[in-house]
Amino acid sequence: MKALFIGGIKSGKSKNAEEFTLMHAKTKPYYLATTEFIDAEIAQRIELHKKQREDRFITVEESLELSKTVSKCDDIVVIECISMWINNMLFHNKPHKEIYAEIETLLELENSIVFVLNDVGGGIIPDNKLAREFIDLSGIISQKIAAKCDKVFHTVAGISTKIK
Amino acid sequence: MKALFIGGIKSGKSKNAEEFTLMHAKTKPYYLATTEFIDAEIAQRIELHKKQREDRFITVEESLELSKTVSKCDDIVVIECISMWINNMLFHNKPHKEIYAEIETLLELENSIVFVLNDVGGGIIPDNKLAREFIDLSGIISQKIAAKCDKVFHTVAGISTKIK
Amino acid sequence: MKALFIGGIKSGKSKNAEEFTLMHAKTKPYYLATTEFIDAEIAQRIELHKKQREDRFITVEESLELSKTVSKCDDIVVIECISMWINNMLFHNKPHKEIYAEIETLLELENSIVFVLNDVGGGIIPDNKLAREFIDLSGIISQKIAAKCDKVFHTVAGISTKIK
Numbered sequence: 001m002k003a004l005f006i007g008g009i010k011s012g013k014s015k016n017a018e019e020f021t022l023m024h025a026k027t028k029p030y031y032l033a034t035t036e037f038i039d040a041e042i043a044q045r046i047e048l049h050k051k052q053r054e055d056r057f058i059t060v061e062e063s064l065e066l067s068k069t070v071s072k073c074d075d076i077v078v079i080e081c082i083s084m085w086i087n088n089m090l091f092h093n094k095p096h097k098e099i100y101a102e103i104e105t106l107l108e109l110e111n112s113i114v115f116v117l118n119d120v121g122g123g124i125i126p127d128n129k130l131a132r133e134f135i136d137l138s139g140i141i142s143q144k145i146a147a148k149c150d151k152v153f154h155t156v157a158g159i160s161t162k163i164k
Numbered sequence: 165m166k167a168l169f170i171g172g173i174k175s176g177k178s179k180n181a182e183e184f185t186l187m188h189a190k191t192k193p194y195y196l197a198t199t200e201f202i203d204a205e206i207a208q209r210i211e212l213h214k215k216q217r218e219d220r221f222i223t224v225e226e227s228l229e230l231s232k233t234v235s236k237c238d239d240i241v242v243i244e245c246i247s248m249w250i251n252n253m254l255f256h257n258k259p260h261k262e263i264y265a266e267i268e269t270l271l272e273l274e275n276s277i278v279f280v281l282n283d284v285g286g287g288i289i290p291d292n293k294l295a296r297e298f299i300d301l302s303g304i305i306s307q308k309i310a311a312k313c314d315k316v317f318h319t320v321a322g323i324s325t326k327i328k
Numbered sequence: 329m330k331a332l333f334i335g336g337i338k339s340g341k342s343k344n345a346e347e348f349t350l351m352h353a354k355t356k357p358y359y360l361a362t363t364e365f366i367d368a369e370i371a372q373r374i375e376l377h378k379k380q381r382e383d384r385f386i387t388v389e390e391s392l393e394l395s396k397t398v399s400k401c402d403d404i405v406v407i408e409c410i411s412m413w414i415n416n417m418l419f420h421n422k423p424h425k426e427i428y429a430e431i432e433t434l435l436e437l438e439n440s441i442v443f444v445l446n447d448v449g450g451g452i453i454p455d456n457k458l459a460r461e462f463i464d465l466s467g468i469i470s471q472k473i474a475a476k477c478d479k480v481f482h483t484v485a486g487i488s489t490k491i492k
Contacts, residue, residue, distance in 0.1 A: 006485050008285030008450065010303020119484060121336030122172065122286025122450025124459055131288055139338020143486035154484045156283060156318045157170050158307035161327045163489045172449030174467020286336065286450025295452055320447060320482045321334050322471035325491045 001076075002107070004115045004145050007155030014080060014116055015052070016153065016160040021078040021114045022056060029057055030077040032070065034085040036063035049080075063088045067105040076112040082145070083118040086137055090130075096137065103141055107148040115145050119154075165240075166271070168279045168309050171319030178244060178280055179216070180317065180324040185242040185278045186220060193221055194241040196234065198249040200227035213244075227252045231269040240276035246309070247282040250301055254294075260301065267305055271312040279309050283318075329404075330435070332443045332473050335483030342408060342444055343380070344481065344488040349406040349442045350384060357385055358405040360398065362413040364391035377408075391416045395433040404440035410473070411446040414465055418458075424465065431469055435476040443473050447482075 003020060007013035021029045031053060035046060053059070057078075062069040066085060070077050079085070089099045106113070121139050126132060146152045152164035167184060171177035185193045195217060199210060217223070221242075226233040230249060234241050243249070253263045270277070285303050290296060310316045316328035331348060335341035349357045359381060363374060381387070385406075390397040394413060398405050407413070417427045434441070449467050454460060474480045480492035 004485065008283065008287075008303070009289060010285050010300050010307075012303070012307045117485075118289075119286060119336065120288045121338050122447060123288070123336075124448045124451070124454065124463060125337060125446075126288065135288060136338050139336070139340070142484075143338075143340045146485035146487055152485060152487055154489075156306075156327060157168065157281075157310035157316060159310055159316055159327050161318075163484060163487050172447065172451075172467070173453060174449050174464050174471075176467070176471045282453075283450060284452045287452070290452065299452060320470075320491060321332065321445075321474035321480060323474055323480055323491050325482075 001112045002115070002149045003113075003151040003153070004117065004142070004149045005153050005155060005160060006117045006119050006142055006146075007160075008119050008122065011155040012158030013155040013160065014049075016155055016158070017078055017080075017114050017116045018053070018057075021076055024112060025076050027075055029075050030073045031057035031059045032066070032077050032079045033059060033061045034063050034066070034079065034081060034088065036084075036088045037091075064092065067102060067109060070106060070111050070113060071109055073111060076114065078114040079116060081116040081118065082141065083120070083138060086134065086141065090134065090137070099137065099141070100144070103144055107145065115149070117142050117145070165276045166279070166313045167277075167315040167317070168281065168306070168313045169317050169319060169324060170281045170283050170306055170310075171324070172283050172286065175319040176322030177317075177319040177324065178213070179322070180319055181242055181244075181278050181280045182217065182221075185240055188276060189240050191239055193239050194237045195221035195223045196230070196241050196243045197223060197225045198227050198230070198243065198245060198252065200248075200252045201255075228256065231266060231273060234270060234275050234277060235273055237275060240278065242278040243280060245280040245282065246305065247284070247302060250298065250305065254298065254301070263301065264305070264308070267308055271309065279313070281306050281309070329440045330443070330477045331479040331481070332445065332470070332477045333481050333483060333488060334445045334447050334470055334474075335488075336447050336450065339483040340486030341483040341488065342377075343486070344483055345406055345408075345442050345444045346381070346385075349404055352440060353404050355403055357403050358401045359385035359387045360394070360405050360407045361387060361389045362391050362394070362407065362409060362416065364412075364416045365419075392420065395430060395437060398434060398439050398441060399437055401439060404442065406442040407444060409444040409446065410469065411448070411466060414462065414469065418462065418465070427465065428469070428472070431472055435473065443477070445470050445473070
């Protein structure tokens, strides 16, 4: 079973994705943290997230090799988040082709996966070329994931509406 | 009864929130205008909004103390808008704790309230720290309000879809 | 029959609008390309779009006079996209009144039309005055179009949800 939770910044998608993951776990679910770059602000967010997770998840940290990491998990995995992972891949100069290939591999795994993704395409097209590249990649990847997911939820104001 | 109308800029959420408020009024509903900072552009928008409201609402103006103002109203109140109010509170250096407390107080009132809020988290994470702070606050507040509302509507292209 | 496909950048709205248009064509549908300004990046996008369309559509190119062009079509027309057209009209210093009038004329035609529009109001209000003008125009036009359409679809992650 695969599911996608997509929504804007602070829409509540992560909290709902985590609850969904807990509900679908056989014993104890995995939390795959993709964050690689840590400054004071991000460290604060991570600490807050960790508190919210408590001991309900087995946390694994991996910023690049998602499919390899997920394939080792023996229960459902929530990936927090695909947007951060795209960012990491771009930072490490991975070509788009490789980014798409990794997503395809991930989607072909038998594992139950809950994807969390920022919906970043809702504003005006930015002047910044890198920002446009990120929005395009993120949009194409969200389409690829949604197409293969059994369930897709769009989150607004903490409310996740099933759109697939 | 409490309801939230959330949507992007010029999505039509205000118009629909006003119609919803009129439909649920016992006699004459209240329009709580939260705008504090007025330049030529905003003055023009206010004038346009006033014309649209005509004499269907009792207008009250309050940029900070929402719960105190709402508690004095003897019919349903539409608050236009919570986003502007967050902006005012930040400008007056109110700590986040106080902003959240005021929202909690508002949500505990017996009054019927229709909240209007800009959905601002749909783009890429901005470079600007203040913009990020505003988006985070706005997102958390939208979740708090939605959780306590009987009805939540997401507006796109003038169409308000009930998501709760 | 008139329909609107609205969604963020790379949400998949164009692909879904094209499939919808093909499904509703009597013989061969029209593809009205509104792009006027072509740099290397846009040229690349156009080439990609053309390949995706193959020979399933009759392509017509018109960057300003939409109603005149559509009225000559003898089958359903998908307009790609209204956002680019608004951009063109602003670049040619057309007053808002004229932009709205052209949309009204278009909506009164008997032709079957599928409108594609970027939802650009989902971020924070930009500092840039021109950007705000574009967002406002785009929002008002999306409301005008949606009000007259038989069907409206909101697209997220490639999934178009019928909201009207």
